[in-house]
Amino acid sequence: MKLAGVVLAGGKSRRFGSPKAFAKREGKDFYQYSLDALRPVVGELFMITNPELYNHFDLHYTKNLTVLNDDPELKKRGPLSGLWTAMNAKSFDWYIVLPVDVPFMETRVLQQLVHNIDEDTDVVIPVVTGRKQPLVAAYSKQIKSHIKRVLDSDDYSVARLLEMCQVKYINIDEPQPFYNINNSTDYQVYIYNDKDIK
Numbered sequence: 001m002k003l004a005g006v007v008l009a010g011g012k013s014r015r016f017g018s019p020k021a022f023a024k025r026e027g028k029d030f031y032q033y034s035l036d037a038l039r040p041v042v043g044e045l046f047m048i049t050n051p052e053l054y055n056h057f058d059l060h061y062t063k064n065l066t067v068l069n070d071d072p073e074l075k076k077r078g079p080l081s082g083l084w085t086a087m088n089a090k091s092f093d094w095y096i097v098l099p100v101d102v103p104f105m106e107t108r109v110l111q112q113l114v115h116n117i118d119e120d121t122d123v124v125i126p127v128v129t130g131r132k133q134p135l136v137a138a139y140s141k142q143i144k145s146h147i148k149r150v151l152d153s154d155d156y157s158v159a160r161l162l163e164m165c166q167v168k169y170i171n172i173d174e175p176q177p178f179y180n181i182n183n184s185t186d187y188q189v190y191i192y193n194d195k196d197i198k
């Protein structure tokens, strides 16, 4: 089974106030944590961003990394633009997706997703303390045409896509295996107090 990693890195970070991809934890950029978490489980890595951010990434951060901008025809439609761009760039059996704002992500969470892949499933999504996490998930190449259909419609939300798919939700049996850093309060709580929560 051929697996690709996809880091969604083209968001506007309105709530955070500056591009989250380049926020730092212990001197390392957030986007690098996502790449590092994916690297042990996938053959190739894709990071999908936008032209304003593109030149700020280290394009040679790791081997087998391709950094692309969202497909110009489908840009600014949120995370699915990024997933579509990666699927269109190269065919793999499954795409393991991460956002840029999970600097405590660990590879073992992604391994649990991969272990739950089967032929009757299109998408594997973890549920963490009762919350579904569709941007920390595995997507089959089989749903590429569904993604295109959603992006061509008025509602290009991930929720709309999932209505069309066989989704397997897996419970991650740990209190908080990762944190989303969406705004400055999250940053304050989880990064400044990093030493306290470890």
Ligand SMILES: Nc1nc2c(ncn2[C@@H]2O[C@H](COP(=O)(O)OP(=O)(O)OP(=O)(O)O)[C@@H](O)[C@H]2O)c(=O)[nH]1
Pocket: 008, 009, 010, 011, 012, 013, 014, 015, 016, 020, 048, 049, 050, 070, 075, 076, 077, 078, 079, 081, 082, 083, 098, 099, 100, 101, 135, 182
């Ligand atoms: N490639 C790509 N990634 C996106 C796009 N929109 C959001 N993302 C990424 O998807 C993940 C989740 O995004 P959000 O945190 O919900 O949105 P955001 O735009 O980054 O932040 P807000 O403006 O505060 O909502 C992040 O890693 C974003 O970088 C997009 O249009 N293209």
